[in-house]
Amino acid sequence: MTTEVKKLHDGSKWGNPPAMVYEMSKVGMWLFLATEILLFAVLFTAYGVYYFRDTAGFHAAAHELSVAFGTVNTVILLFSSFTVAWAIEAIKQGNQKLMNILLAITIACAAAFLVNKYFEYSHKMHEVELEAVALAKSPALLKSLQEEGKCSSKANGVEVCKVIPFNPANLGSTDISKPAFASIFFFMYFFLTGVHGLHILIGMGLLTWVLVKGIKGHFHPGWYTPVEVGGLYWHLVDLIWIYLFPLLYLVS
């Protein structure tokens, strides 16, 4: 065994003093988060345009999303935001062990979120029953479903059709009666939650990198900038989801 004394990172970088590195890293991350917010603003704007053009269709299609799954995922993300914020408080007090535990919980929450998403996604790649009004803006698809006998009228007179919201087999199809997404709602749902899910994945990777450094004992009250900046990124994922949840799951 070597008796080498581990040299602690003093928080300086490229000859800049620790306080400056800490403050400028935060400014840099916030600047990046501003661009992320604008990226999602574009997606939300697109969602809004389609929503106003086909409000009834969006409401009928949103029935297909599980509010229970969405709520559970909201709670998971809010809780993980809390644990990562607490992890920063812990390392400020010099408690490395608590920080590592809290970071591990945060990463586990991220994994749980993705597992939930996997179940939600796979459910939407199988046949579900949708009100025909959800497909009103996809007339060719609706017509072909009616011809295949997949549509029927319920006792209350509402027409329902059996349809696959997202059929990967139809990706790249040029036949308008065979779209990959049954309606624009499902396209927007997969697009918005897909880009958000990608951020969860990146955040998980980032926090895992921070945790590995944490386990190696790199962080102390004088140097925890990666924990703080990684945490900021993780909170963004939460911010976006806070808006996505009511707009996608609760509009029905």
Added chain:
Amino acid sequence: MAHKSHVKEMALTLVSLLFLTGITVAVAKVNFGSLAINISIAVLIATVKVSLVMLYFMHLRWENKLIVAFALMSIPFVILAIAAMMWDTALRLNIEKVFIN
């Protein structure tokens, strides 16, 4: 670097966020008379939640002015994009209704 512990504020923030999530789910089932009112209420609650996350979890309450300015600078553009979209889309849909029906 500040070393004052904010764990208590963080815990209170989490409780408030969970409470507001419950309210969001509950009010979504209530019809407030018009779609616009329902959506406005949902977005308003979401904005309160986002403000709590930014102020406490993301430490903006205790940050210096430069960081607060960087954090807020995208927001006017988000509002511009969404407000302009809503105004224009609503206007065109009304025109379609007037001329087609």
